[in-house]
Amino acid sequence: MRVGELSNRSGVPVATIKFYVREGLLPPGDRTGPNQSDYGEPHLHRLRLVRALIDVGGLPVATVRAILAQVDAPEATLHLQLGKVQYALTAPRPATDDELAEVDAFLTRRDWTVRPSSPARSALAEVLGVMRTLGQDDLPVVVDRYADAVRPLAEAEVAALAARETVDAAVEGVVIGTVLGDRLLSALRRLAEEDVSTRLLNGGTPVVR
Amino acid sequence: MRVGELSNRSGVPVATIKFYVREGLLPPGDRTGPNQSDYGEPHLHRLRLVRALIDVGGLPVATVRAILAQVDAPEATLHLQLGKVQYALTAPRPATDDELAEVDAFLTRRDWTVRPSSPARSALAEVLGVMRTLGQDDLPVVVDRYADAVRPLAEAEVAALAARETVDAAVEGVVIGTVLGDRLLSALRRLAEEDVSTRLLNGGTPVVR
Numbered sequence: 001m002r003v004g005e006l007s008n009r010s011g012v013p014v015a016t017i018k019f020y021v022r023e024g025l026l027p028p029g030d031r032t033g034p035n036q037s038d039y040g041e042p043h044l045h046r047l048r049l050v051r052a053l054i055d056v057g058g059l060p061v062a063t064v065r066a067i068l069a070q071v072d073a074p075e076a077t078l079h080l081q082l083g084k085v086q087y088a089l090t091a092p093r094p095a096t097d098d099e100l101a102e103v104d105a106f107l108t109r110r111d112w113t114v115r116p117s118s119p120a121r122s123a124l125a126e127v128l129g130v131m132r133t134l135g136q137d138d139l140p141v142v143v144d145r146y147a148d149a150v151r152p153l154a155e156a157e158v159a160a161l162a163a164r165e166t167v168d169a170a171v172e173g174v175v176i177g178t179v180l181g182d183r184l185l186s187a188l189r190r191l192a193e194e195d196v197s198t199r200l201l202n203g204g205t206p207v208v209r
Numbered sequence: 210m211r212v213g214e215l216s217n218r219s220g221v222p223v224a225t226i227k228f229y230v231r232e233g234l235l236p237p238g239d240r241t242g243p244n245q246s247d248y249g250e251p252h253l254h255r256l257r258l259v260r261a262l263i264d265v266g267g268l269p270v271a272t273v274r275a276i277l278a279q280v281d282a283p284e285a286t287l288h289l290q291l292g293k294v295q296y297a298l299t300a301p302r303p304a305t306d307d308e309l310a311e312v313d314a315f316l317t318r319r320d321w322t323v324r325p326s327s328p329a330r331s332a333l334a335e336v337l338g339v340m341r342t343l344g345q346d347d348l349p350v351v352v353d354r355y356a357d358a359v360r361p362l363a364e365a366e367v368a369a370l371a372a373r374e375t376v377d378a379a380v381e382g383v384v385i386g387t388v389l390g391d392r393l394l395s396a397l398r399r400l401a402e403e404d405v406s407t408r409l410l411n412g413g414t415p416v417v418r
Contacts, residue, residue, distance in 0.1 A: 052339050079410040083403060090399055112404035120399035127392045130261050134385055138369075145365060146393050147401070149358040154401035156354060158409055160347075176343055182395045183336045184355050189390065190299055190329035192356070192363035194292060195321035200367050201288040 003029070006039045010047045017047065024065050025050045049175060057179035071171050078167060082158075082174050087119055089178045095125030102128050110147060157181070212238070215248045219256045226256065233274050234259045258384060266388035280380050287376060291367075291383050296328055298387045304334030311337050319356060366390070 007014045020026040026046055029037030046068075053064045070088040075081040095103075103125045107114055114121060131139050157177055164170040216223045229235040235255055238246030255277075262273045279297040284290040304312075312334045316323055323330060340348050366386055373379040 048343055052343060056335060056339050077411065079406050082406055082410070086399060086402065107400065112400055113407045114400050114403050118400065118403060120396045120403070123392065124396035124400065126265060127389050127396060130265050131385070131389055134257055134261060136385065143393070143397075145362060146390075147397050149362050150394060150398040150401050153354060153358050154398060154405045158402055158405040162410055176340070176345065178399070180336050180340060181355075181398065182391070183332065184352070185359060185394045185398070186391045187329045187333035187336060188352075188356050189359040189363060189394070190295060190387070191316065191321055191323050191327065191333065192359050193295065193367055194323045194327060194329070196363045196367040197288050197291055198322045201291070201371055202286065 001039050003037060003039065006043060006047065009044055010051070012047055012051060020047070020050060023061055025061065025068060045172075049172060052176065053179060056183055059179075067175065071175065074167070078162065078170060081167060081171060082161060083115075085171055085174045086178055087117075089175065090119040090123065092119035093123045093126040095122045095129060099125035099129040106143060106147075153181075210248050210253075212246060212248065215252060215256065218253055219260070221256055221260060229256070229259060232270055234270065234277060254381075258381060261385065262388060265392055268388075276384065280384065283376070287371065287379060290376060290380060291370060292324075294380055294383045295387055296326075298384065299328040299332065301328035302332045302335040304331045304338060308334035308338040315352060315356075362390075 001009070003014050003017055006012075007017060010017075012020075017026065021028050026043060029039040029043065032038045050064060050068075053059045053067065054061070059067070067085065067088045070085050073084075075084055100121065103121050106124075107121075128139065128143070131142075136142070161170045161173045161177070164173060210218070212223050212226055215221075216226060219226075221229075226235065230237050235252060238248040238252065241247045259273060259277075262268045262276065263270070268276070276294065276297045279294050282293075284293055309330065312330050315333075316330075337348065337352070340351075345351070370379045370382045370386075373382060
């Protein structure tokens, strides 16, 4: 298809598509003339993925480029490939040795196998440290409750990825599941909280605004 | 305490504390001399909250100021007060009428009472729309699974907030729980995924890097 059709089908302006090609987020189309290129379904697919990362994930172009480079570079096993992409999607955070030790104790207690280089390990360490500073004294209870909540999600997600027909489709699933999954959890938790607050604190009466 | 002690106890540099006072994120101390002010425990408390919002929440100063203004303005009921602060912490997102209708159908099906003005409603609508565009065809199953995961968290959170001794403490709990809770879920889901992937795809052998 021509760039105009790619634009129509994706809802992304032609100038933006050309920008993505220049920035290496989208492979160039096949040249069919001096000012004309031909794009295929894989371009449309990739373009939608780029938009999800930028618009919903709020990721800068340089980060998206780095993630897509990981997506496109094969690894020896599916486990390694999925892990590499998930790591690329997770920003490591500053954490002290004490905070990291608390995470490791938590992982040991839950019997979760996680590499020391996992950026999520430092992200959890930072959150635990801040919660302690803020005097949240029921912290271990809260963390276990959250861990119980995400465990079945993780099991369903990895099983669904492993069942996909191609490695590319599984890798794309990690990108989508990681970025959109965070947003989904965030929105749903707030909606559930409002419902619970309405029932528990407001006698079931919704407040109309 | 003097500003130097406030700095030592919070780990926030004096210049940054003075910046927060100028920007209205922290109330000024009591003037005790031409170049000297006295700060109390509430200042330390507020300062830690500001740091959590900026450092961990990644929120800009203007957003933090707007949130704190909501925190400090009382409402008629605890339900309204908690809701107002939670809304201030949630960025509304662009969504089409079709996407919002899908959210409303979901809320009706789950029997969750949520105001139409909830920013989380538009945030969920956007995620559902993007998932559809990306061809995730098992969407309703995924959303219900996520909703099942967050529901017990919301119930525990609202009950814990309602049990706090003062409205101020409950409101602070919403701020912390909303911002840090998102980070906690995000990090724990990734850690759980790595463990599940190690067991399911890598025969239980951790990959050492």
